[in-house]
Amino acid sequence: VEYKCCWRYSFxxxxxxxxxxxxxxVQINQYYDDEEKHILGDGQQIEVELAEQAGVxxxxxxxxxxxxxxxxxxxxxSKLVRKIVxxxxxxxxxxxxxxx
Numbered sequence: 428v429e430y431k432c433c434w435r436y437s438f439x440x441x442x443x444x445x446x447x448x449x450x451x452x453v454q455i456n457q458y459y460d461d462e463e464k465h466i467l468g469d470g471q472q473i474e475v476e477l478a479e480q481a482g483v484x485x486x487x488x489x490x491x492x493x494x495x496x497x498x499x500x501x502x503x504x505s506k507l508v509r510k511i512v513x514x515x516x517x518x519x520x521x522x523x524x525x526x527x
Contacts, residue, residue, distance in 0.1 A: 438474060442481040451484040451518070453511060458490055465489050484522075486514055 445451065454474065456465040467475070478485050488511050 434470075435473060435477065439477045439481065442478055442483050446481050446483050449522075451486060451515065452478050453486045453488065453515075455488045455490055484518065486511055486518075 442452065452474070454467075454471060456467060456471075458465050475485065488507050490507065
């Protein structure tokens with residue numbers, strides 16, 4: 428994929444490659460204090476649509492804190508990473524991989 432193309436085209440290309448190899452998408456859903464909820468950005472919503480069109484599994488990590496404001500810690504982040512690893516391993520163990 429050329430480096431000058433629209434990010435959507437490139438992103439979909441990568442999703443198609445992931446689908447061919449039994450891959451998946453990991454998406455971080457950030458918590459916003461002012462809204463008191465997790466919110467996907469506009470680009471992330473487009474990513475979801477593209478992944479659904481490609482038939483790629485989406486794993487979402489719901490981040491509790493916004494680290495840019497100095498809140499949260501490495502322990503919390505490590506827990507999130509461990510949790511997503513567990514979910515991906517379970518999915519890999521229980522899901523056929525497109526004949527692979």
